Amino acid sequence: MSENFADIREAVVKLCAKYPGEYWRELDRERTYPTAFVKELTDNGYLSVLIPEEYGGSGLGISAAAAILEEIQKSGCNGAACHAQMYIMGTVLRHGTDAQKTEYLPKIATGELRLQAFGVTEPTSGTDTLSLRTTAERDGNEGYVINGQKVWTSRAEHSDLMLLLARTTPKDQVEKRTDGLSVFIVDMREALGNGLEIRPIRTMINHATTEIFFDNLRIPADSLVGEEGKGFRYILDGMNAERILIAAECIGDARWFIKTATDYANERQVFGRPIGKNQGIQFPIARAHARTEAADLMVEKAARMFEAGEPCGAEANMAKYLGSEVSWKAADMCMQTHGGYAVAEEYDVERKFRETRLYRIAPISKNLVLTFIAEHVLGLPRSY
Numbered sequence: 001m002s003e004n005f006a007d008i009r010e011a012v013v014k015l016c017a018k019y020p021g022e023y024w025r026e027l028d029r030e031r032t033y034p035t036a037f038v039k040e041l042t043d044n045g046y047l048s049v050l051i052p053e054e055y056g057g058s059g060l061g062i063s064a065a066a067a068i069l070e071e072i073q074k075s076g077c078n079g080a081a082c083h084a085q086m087y088i089m090g091t092v093l094r095h096g097t098d099a100q101k102t103e104y105l106p107k108i109a110t111g112e113l114r115l116q117a118f119g120v121t122e123p124t125s126g127t128d129t130l131s132l133r134t135t136a137e138r139d140g141n142e143g144y145v146i147n148g149q150k151v152w153t154s155r156a157e158h159s160d161l162m163l164l165l166a167r168t169t170p171k172d173q174v175e176k177r178t179d180g181l182s183v184f185i186v187d188m189r190e191a192l193g194n195g196l197e198i199r200p201i202r203t204m205i206n207h208a209t210t211e212i213f214f215d216n217l218r219i220p221a222d223s224l225v226g227e228e229g230k231g232f233r234y235i236l237d238g239m240n241a242e243r244i245l246i247a248a249e250c251i252g253d254a255r256w257f258i259k260t261a262t263d264y265a266n267e268r269q270v271f272g273r274p275i276g277k278n279q280g281i282q283f284p285i286a287r288a289h290a291r292t293e294a295a296d297l298m299v300e301k302a303a304r305m306f307e308a309g310e311p312c313g314a315e316a317n318m319a320k321y322l323g324s325e326v327s328w329k330a331a332d333m334c335m336q337t338h339g340g341y342a343v344a345e346e347y348d349v350e351r352k353f354r355e356t357r358l359y360r361i362a363p364i365s366k367n368l369v370l371t372f373i374a375e376h377v378l379g380l381p382r383s384y
């Protein structure tokens with residue numbers, strides 16, 4: 001989507017230039033959060049572009065958000081630290097009460113409140129979301145009591161609020177298998193130490209991801225978003241936006257790998273000539289470029305359909321699949337182009353290589369995208 005939002009893109013690139021490789025390397029070594037980077041993006045309004053103007057955002061479409069995330073990744077930065085602040089609020093916007101929208105959205109727009117933790121995945125159920133075991137039981141009229149465990153809840157330590165998916169009706173008592181799950185906004189500032197515990201998980205990337213334990217956590221009745229029992233549908237509604245935005249990040253990553261490899265191939269002299277003179281070096285870079293341009297067209301198509309309010313499940317999934325595949329292939333190409341220097345920290349190639357690998361697994365793994373396409377687009381039998 002390189003032609004669109006030129007002004008926004010230029011401004012984001014300028015902002016990102018203040019956070020060069022050394023900034024990210026240092027954080028990566030210590031596994032610490034990019035506080036200054038996130039603050040600057042927030043203060044400049046980039047994380048609130050999807051929030052309507054009446055709630056203090058800029059009311060732009062998903063293509064603008066995609067452009068911002070693509071430029072962040074293309075600049076060598078890592079939007080995963082805060083991308084969810086852009087889109088998790090969509091569930092509140094679409095399904096929340098007026099009171100919830102007025103209470104939360106303006107503060108999310110200014111950054112006074114962070115809603116960037118999303119508690120869906122659990123250790124026992126994994127991808128099989130409908131089998132999740134965290135329960136929210138009615139506590140008279142007072143509210144709900146939450147018990148259970150989440151895993152891979154990213155940014156929880158850097159978020160004030162969490163969007164939580166929990167079971168309100170036992171699985172064997174629901175009419176439709178997709179019923180019985182509900183969505184809540186949990187105020188983690190109040191919950192921490194009162195039934196909610198966050199434990200960081202050290203991972204191969206600096207992703208601030210955690211596991212969360214709920215032990216009789218009491219939350220007020222007005223934490224419920226939308227109707228009780230309909231939460232799975234609300235979460236699905238938000239997934240197309242997430243997939244399109246992650247796909248745009250992958251395109252940004254791929255472009256960073258292609259540019260970095262091209263620069264290196266032009267500079268590095270071996271056998272008295274630049275290594276880029278060898279077709280064995282050129283072709284993989286050119287191939288990565290061609291693949292990235294093609295995947296970008298799918299991201300653009302999915303974004304356009306999303307903005308037009310058209311069903312775009314297939315396109316959003318294909319964009320995410322193709323994006324994550326091209327960024328991973330470009331990452332491997334960039335490693336190979338750099339020879340031994342690929343593994344040296346100071347080139348940032350190994351860091352970006354680790355970071356982009358995640359997107360073949362999360363927020364949805366590639367197999368599950370392929371099962372969606374097989375079943376819902378091609379009409380093949382459901383495989384699971």
Ligand SMILES: Cc1cc2nc3c(=O)[nH]c(=O)nc-3n(C[C@H](O)[C@H](O)[C@H](O)COP(=O)(O)OP(=O)(O)OC[C@H]3O[C@@H](n4cnc5c(N)ncnc54)[C@H](O)[C@@H]3O)c2cc1C
Pocket residue numbers: 117118119120121125126127128151152153154155203207209358361362363364365366367368371383384
């Ligand atoms: C760093 C990181 C951050 C994350 N952040 C969040 C977050 O903020 N919030 C959140 O809720 N979750 C988050 N996740 C979770 C992520 O969405 C899941 O890891 C992902 O959906 C896969 O689930 P799983 O790890 O349980 O794998 P599993 O479901 O155990 O699957 C393991 C493997 O089996 C394959 N598989 C499973 N079932 C099938 C099938 N039917 N057909 C074919 N293949 C199949 C999968 O594709 C995968 O390759 C994060 C994960 C990571 C690693």
